[in-house]
Amino acid sequence: MHAFKYHRPSSLNDAAALMKGDAKLLAGGQTLVQTMKLRLASPSDIVDLGTIKDLAGIKSDGKSVTVGAMTRHADVAHSADVNKAIPALAALAAMIGDRQVRAMGTIGGSLANNDPAADYPAAVLALNATITTNKGKHEADKFFKGMFTTALGAGEIITAVSFQVPKRAAYMKFKNPASRFAIVGVFVADFGGSVRVAVTGAGPVVFRQAEMEKALAAKFAPESVANIKVKQDGLNSDMHASAEYRAHLVTVMARRAVQAALK
């Protein structure tokens, strides 16, 4: 790791003011620190968001669940509010990485990084979440721009994520055996009348599967998606999973997610 300056601002404004040059925000550090240790990233300044009050915490009002940007995955997984309102979201958080990652990693850090194989983007997109920042709000559908890129502007810091409470939902993840990231993760959310299906891991960025959404809106049942063939064009292909295998897994995971949501 190369040397850097470490800052612990006490307010969002202070944090934003420090974001100059090649400064980086630290929001759990489960990707950033590893990258720095491998000397692949050498930020001049690290701005730790961990000392800013009110960035962590969970609120639920029956219609939505709002999770503060610095809330750790483990806290989402164990939250009584989340488990009551959107158990699928708690279950997703419990599947991220390993115990150590969940104890440190945060939802804001995960979304800002937008790893193509991360879990949270699937929940944000399927649960039609709103991402609040120090500069405004982003709709889920317009937030994830591409591999490791988002709609966040320079100096923009995520403060909270607000998820809409669905009638029922489930997340099915097929893990990379080595990294435990999603090779394919499918989040299915039924809002009664409309259904959103978000797929992570399969492509360069999380995406919605319109054909499945339509079929499930007509009938929310496993057989509605079981025979939908997903096109492999544009899907990721690596030594762990070819595009063909990923396309196949999207259908299998979607069907299993619907099954799980109905349980």
Add this chain to the structure above:
Amino acid sequence: MNAPLIGARIERKEDYRFLTGAGQYTDDVELPRQSYAAFVRSPHAHAKIRKISLDKARQAPGFIAAYTGEDFAAAKLGGLPCGWLITDVNGQPMKEPPHPCLAQGKVRYVGDQVAIVVAETSEQARDAAERVNVDYEVLPAVVDGSKARAKGAPQLHDIAPDNTCYVWALGDKAVTDAAFAKAAHVTKLDFINNRLIPNALEPRVANGSYSRADDSYTLYVASQNPHVERLLMTAFVMGLPEHKVRVVAGDVGGGFGSKIYLYAEDVAVTWASKQVNRPVKWTSDRSEAFLSDAHGRDHHTVAELALDKDGKFLAMRVKTTANVGAYLSTFASCVPTILYATLLAGQYKTPVIHCEVTAVFTNTTPVDAYRGAGRPEATYVVERLVETAAREMKIDPAEIRRRNFITAFPYQTPVALMYDIGDYNATMDAAQKLADVSGFSKRKEQSIKNGKLRGLGYAAYIEACGIAPSAVAGSLGARAGLFEAGEVRVHPTGSVTVFTGSHSHGQGHETTFAQVVADRLGMPIENVDIVHGDTSKILFGMGTYGSRSIAVGGTAIVKALDKVIAKGKKIAAHLMEAAEADVEYDRGVYTVKGTDKKKMFGEVAFAAYVPHNYPHDKLEPGLNENAFYDPSNFTFPAGTYVCEVEVDPETGVVRIEKFTAVDDFGKIINPMIVEGQVHGGLTQGIGQALTEGCRYDDATGQLLTGSFMDYCIPRATDVPSYQVDTRETPCTHNPLGVKGCGEAGAIGAPAALMNAITDALGVTDMPMPATPQTVWRTLQNKKAA
């Protein structure tokens, strides 16, 4: 007298230290005026070095010194030696290309050492190393062993045409071919035994220190065999007298073979410590470990088994290409030959066997012994063939094994080994019962109802451990002896320090060896300490690998104990005023036959050191004996493993439902430690079959599985709760009756698992590791066929 300690489940003495962070690993050693090294490594698989510029590195903060291959050549440092000479089919010695510590003119794999940079801190050394500018002319690379001899393949070494190190063979080819011609059935398989990356928990570390006071060196190093390391480094590389070099390998966090070898970094820090007149420490990071620790396996094999109409084995024919990597690592040459072909008889009476092995150089990390070393590859050949033959001939796979088991001992195999003892039906019986094989078909029905596939597979493995009779090893090309040394130092008040040439890097010797000693001397185990891992304390040692520690190192200690007890008998006879012939000894107590006279071992020890009443005319005072032990044969642990899997055909995920291991390790000293060894071995074997596969990019030679993000070692959730048991046929040629248990799991598990998976899928073969994608692909191919 205390309760017997041999066979007792005693908790490990060393665990308190390890679990409370009190262990002293090599990286914990911080010397006065310590400096730190980083290595510049090749980013290319194959390239000429045009120029190395150190100018910018010299300007880096904290920079102390930097050296390249030119400096090493100027200092006349030798290359890294190979410890085993293989003679090829034409009677010619294998090709031994120079293996410079730092590259000279050319790099041959990604990670090859190019320069060492020494600085005030570890981070400064890395920063400075990043500033070393190397101008490379990139050359085409070959990484696949089966392509290394192809026409037009990139050539690694001038002295090894066609990248061939040797073509070697064992067995009678004509007789084998003739047997095949008469066979009622021939089973043939063509497969790859996948390359593995060892990944000991503690990465390699070396801290070299030079003393101007007496012109001596001390090397602290994470090693499995400090004396061997010293011998190789002094005699073959640095040209130093051994008495001027001390090698210390204190607590070592796992080795699995990867810490047997003399590595370039060890030499470089030792040599550099004199140049900079400061201790120089290098600690590998995990990324370096993936690139530079010797890898394991990597065979491409075509194997055939000839059978008569009743399923009796008539002959076996095996042709293997072994990828040894870019250079010959310390024992690379013997692993795919001596430790492989000699095990192809397995547990069976196969009368004739022929095996041809071609070892090739490629632009990959050197390959050497990794847990099992040759024997997992051999077991995979034999047990995949046997299981496949059974299926093809519609004979129950356990039954076909029983029809061919060796049942009379000693047994001379057609591939050089003489098995002393075993009972293969006993381990098979026990394994079948423990695995509830008879209930399998019901469980399979249930799986099918749930939309799953279920399969069962066996592996009846054998291994040759307790290496080795030095004369035999020497006749086969070993350039060293393979004995072991032990010393028993009895203190005046009766407690004992034992010095062993074996080395513990997780095996629990401090407990197992102490049990043997305390049992013989009839004292509490707390009164015995085991010391290992320091050439200045231990008289000599060949170290720990090949499951040899208890069989060879333990026996050396027993031989020294015998001398202690015999001398004690003379002292006791004097003290009890009896004839020596009338004195008897049993676990700490000397008695005089037919009387109630007795002397405790502690009293005898005291008399030896406070010799007021002592037979000075016949005996020296003191009670301190040593022994060297050279075994008369290998030991032959064997057993039967049964694996049962359930496969999700939609995703290709394999779940191990049951894994049963019944091993015959001979006499067992500490069943708890043995179970731990079996669990660890099985997990590594399951890793090879299910999750671990080293992959290089064919075009660029880059390591694709260079971190745990892509290289999957099994986690606790990937393996089942094992069912393990043992059967005992005591080894006939060592006094403890022991055989060794360290590698069995890794040897037997891959074949059992792949036999189970192929059974579930209904296919003849499929590649390891059986990752979900590979299993799914295999099922798709089967559907399409």
